[in-house]
Structure formats: C-alpha cells, structure tokens
Amino acid sequence: MSDEFKIEIVNPEKSFLSKEDVSEVVVPAFEGEMGILKDHISIISFLKPGIVTIQAKSGEEKYYVEDGIIEFKNNTLSILTSYILNLKDIEKNELQELLKNAENESNKPEISDQLKYLADQKVETLKSIN
Amino acid sequence: MASLDDLKKRITSVKSTQKITKAMKMVAAAKLKRAQDSAEKGRPYSEKMNNIILNLSSGISDKETAPKLLSGSGKEQVHLCVVLTSDRGLCGGFNANIIKKAKSYFAKLNKEGKELKIITVGSKGNDQLKRVYGNKIIENISFKNSKNANYFDAEKVGKIIIEKFQKEEFDICTIFYNQFKNVITQIPQAQQIIPLNTKSDDQNNSEDNYEFEPDEDEILSNLLPKNISTQIFKAMLENSASEQGARMSAMDNATRNAGEMVDKLTIEYNRSRQAAITKELIEIISGAESL
Numbered sequence: 001m002s003d004e005f006k007i008e009i010v011n012p013e014k015s016f017l018s019k020e021d022v023s024e025v026v027v028p029a030f031e032g033e034m035g036i037l038k039d040h041i042s043i044i045s046f047l048k049p050g051i052v053t054i055q056a057k058s059g060e061e062k063y064y065v066e067d068g069i070i071e072f073k074n075n076t077l078s079i080l081t082s083y084i085l086n087l088k089d090i091e092k093n094e095l096q097e098l099l100k101n102a103e104n105e106s107n108k109p110e111i112s113d114q115l116k117y118l119a120d121q122k123v124e125t126l127k128s129i130n
Numbered sequence: 131m132a133s134l135d136d137l138k139k140r141i142t143s144v145k146s147t148q149k150i151t152k153a154m155k156m157v158a159a160a161k162l163k164r165a166q167d168s169a170e171k172g173r174p175y176s177e178k179m180n181n182i183i184l185n186l187s188s189g190i191s192d193k194e195t196a197p198k199l200l201s202g203s204g205k206e207q208v209h210l211c212v213v214l215t216s217d218r219g220l221c222g223g224f225n226a227n228i229i230k231k232a233k234s235y236f237a238k239l240n241k242e243g244k245e246l247k248i249i250t251v252g253s254k255g256n257d258q259l260k261r262v263y264g265n266k267i268i269e270n271i272s273f274k275n276s277k278n279a280n281y282f283d284a285e286k287v288g289k290i291i292i293e294k295f296q297k298e299e300f301d302i303c304t305i306f307y308n309q310f311k312n313v314i315t316q317i318p319q320a321q322q323i324i325p326l327n328t329k330s331d332d333q334n335n336s337e338d339n340y341e342f343e344p345d346e347d348e349i350l351s352n353l354l355p356k357n358i359s360t361q362i363f364k365a366m367l368e369n370s371a372s373e374q375g376a377r378m379s380a381m382d383n384a385t386r387n388a389g390e391m392v393d394k395l396t397i398e399y400n401r402s403r404q405a406a407i408t409k410e411l412i413e414i415i416s417g418a419e420s421l
Contacts, residue, residue: 008174010178011175011281012175012360014168014172015174030344031343044185045342045344045349046349046352046353069349069353069356078178080175080179
C-alpha cells in the first residue's frame with residue numbers, strides 16, 4: 001500500500017498546483033502548524049500566513065501563503081488561498097516589498113488584535129525566508 | 131440623386147468603418163479566448179468554496195447564533211443591488227440586458243415598498259442608471275485601469291459591501307451580471323449573496339463528519355466575507371467573458387452590414403456613372419445629327 005495522497009492548491013485565478021504523489025504536507029493552520037498524512041480524518045481549517053511544505057516523491061516543495069482554507073477529505077487535500085508564492089521563484093526585492101508592507105500593516109495604530117496577529121505572523125515568516 | 135463624388139466619399143467612409151469593426155471583432159475574439167480561459171480556471175475555487183460553506187452551514191444547528199452574513203439581519207426592508215457592467219460600449223446588448231434585468235427587479239421592489247440602494251460596478255451601468263435611479267446610487271466603482279478582471283478588484287468591492295452590511299445599511303444584497311453561455315448567448319443573472327442562499331443546493335453530503343479547527347462558527351465567520359469576494363470575482367469573470375463574446379458578435383454583425391452597404395453603394399455608383407456616360411453620348415450624337 002502506498003501512503004500517498006492527492007493535493008490541490010487553487011487560487012481565485014486558476015488551479016495553482018495539483019499533485020498525486022504527496023506523502024506529507026505541513027500547513028500553517030490558524031492554531032499552529034499541522035502535519036497531514038494519508039488517511040487523516042476529514043478536516044476543515046484555515047491558514048495564517050506561513051509556509052506550506054509539501055513532501056512528494058518528486059521532492060520537497062515550499063510555498064508561502066498569506067491566507068487560505070484547507071479541506072481534507074477522502075485523501076484529497078484542497079487548499080484555497082488568495083495569495084501563494086513558490087519559494088523557489090520568489091525574488092529578493094519582491095520579498096523585501098512584501099516584508100515592508102507587512103511591517104507597515106502591523107505598525108498601524110488602529111489595527112485590531114486579530115489583524116495585528118496576522119500581520120506579525122506575516123513579518124515573522126517573511127523574515128525567516130530571508 | 132447624390133453626385134458621383136458624394137457616393138465615392140460614402141463608399142470610402144463605410145469601408146474604413148468596416149475595417150475598424152473588423153479589427154475590433156478580432157481583438158474581441160482574442161480577448162474572449164483569454165477571458166473564457168480565466169473564467170474556467172476560476173471555477174474550481176468558487177466551487178470548492180461553495181462546497182465547504184454548504185458543509186459548514188449544514189453542520190450549524192442553531193440558526194440564532196449563526197453569523198449574520200449567513201442568516202441575514204432578520205429583516206428584508208432595505209435591498210442593496212450591485213450591478214456589474216462593462217467600462218466600454220460597442221458590445222451589443224450586453225449592458226442593456228443587465229440593466230433591463232436590474233430595472234425590472236427595481237420596479238418589483240418599488241411596488242413592494244422596499245427601500246433600494248444601488249452600487250454600480252463599471253461606468254456604463256452608472257451612465258444608464260443615473261438618469262432614473264440617480265438618487266439611489268450610493269457608490270460607483272470602476273476598474274478602467276485594470277486590464278483583466280482580477281481578484282483584488284473583487285476583494286475591494288466585497289469589502290465595501292461587507293462594511294455596509296456591518297453598519298446595517300442594508301438587509302439583502304443581490305448582484306446582477308451576465309452569465310456566459312456561448313458567444314451569442316449571455317444570460318443576465320440576479321444572484322443573492324447576502325444572506326447566502328444555502329437551500330438551493332440540497333446535496334446529501336451532510337453525512338461527512340468533519341473535524342473543525344477552530345470551531346465551526348469561527349471558520350464560518352472568516353469564510354463568509356471571503357465567499358462574497360469570491361462570488362463577485364466569479365461574476366466579474368463571467369461578465370468579462372460575456373462582454374467580449376457580445377462585442378465579438380456585435381462587431382461581426384456590423385462588419386457584415388457594412389459589407390452589404392458597400393455593395394449597395396457600389397451598384398448605385400456604377401449605375402449613375404453609366405447614366406452619366408449614356409447622357410453624354412446622347413448629347414454628342416444628337417449634336418452631330420443636328421449639323
């Protein structure tokens with residue numbers, strides 16, 4: 001028995017990624033990182049800014065996401081996100097810009113606690129990539 | 131009868147118009163392909179989103195505590211209508227169809243004594259609605275600068291709507307757009323997005339036992355605003371495909387009509403040229419005879 005399952009990442013514009021040979025995915029769920037293996041219980045959760053790590057036969061891939069919802073059902077993991085970047089393709093100056101925006105956002109005085117938390121997460125993640 | 135010169139001028143002007151409509155048709159055809167592609171690619175996202183929400187909402191037992199975006203504000207007095215149209219004209223009945231659909235809906239609301247508020251997206255809709263419903267339009271949003279429909283524009287519209295809902299400025303929100311069926315047919319649609327209509331899709335997938343992290347309520351209240359942006363984005367994608375389709379068939383018609391007109395004018399031109407020659411010949415012959 002193989003221990004592989006299917007992953008689909010979609011953003012509003014298109015189907016971003018689809019793989020059938022995934023053995024493990026680590027997602028930055030809202031209440032902490034979560035690893036998903038085959039035959040995980042059906043789950044719906046949403047993401048905070050962070051790194052999605054996909055372990056597949058073809059190698060390990062890492063993606064930066066800003067938000068999203070995940071659904072795992074019948075050994076298919078769907079990730080819906082409005083902003084996703086492959087870490088390999090990310091450019092240095094693009095990263096800097098994202099970081100700057102995130103820092104600006106988190107330093108706004110009138111921001112709510114939840115937004116502040118999200119912005120801080122964003123800053124932290126972007127810094128760790130750097 | 132128009133002189134030969136006049137006819138010639140008309141023929142050239144019709145011909146150059148034909149060139150323009152032909153070019154517009156080809157541009158629209160190329161854009162249509164792209165718009166159709168992105169409409170198709172965008173579909174999985176909104177479908178998945180819808181499924182998840184259906185799953186979630188069927189799990190919620192207590193309607194009282196459900197988020198207001200799902201259950202509504204409990205009243206249905208104030209209606210907000212979001213009318214999505216194009217920014218450019220020359221696309222056949224595309225804008226007129228949406229406006230017609232919207233206007234008949236407005237008339238119905240009026241009869242029922244409901245209060246009406248309008249948001250127009252795209253300048254053409256604003257132009258046509260402001261004559262009759264000018265005082266009802268509370269916002270006009272236009273994305274003239276963005277080339278293709280993109281998610282961030284949709285998110286902007288979504289945020290405006292949600293903000294207004296939270297301030298309790300309206301109870302029910304409906305969006306109007308054209309659904310793309312094929313190049314010739316676009317169906318104007320009215321879709322209610324607040325409160326969300328979950329009854330229409332009675333699927334039997336409520337059997338699934340999902341685990342939720344965090345709990346259902348929190349996920350739902352985060353998901354619903356996103357869903358509104360997604361629905362608007364979907365409408366925008368459908369709209370842009372429809373717009374190009376409508377423009378393509380309109381320009382195809384225009385090109386054909388121009389061709390017919392050129393043929394007709396050419397016949398008239400040749401006929402009057404022939405008539406002039408005959409007249410001159412008669413004059414010469416009768417002149418020679420009288421000598």
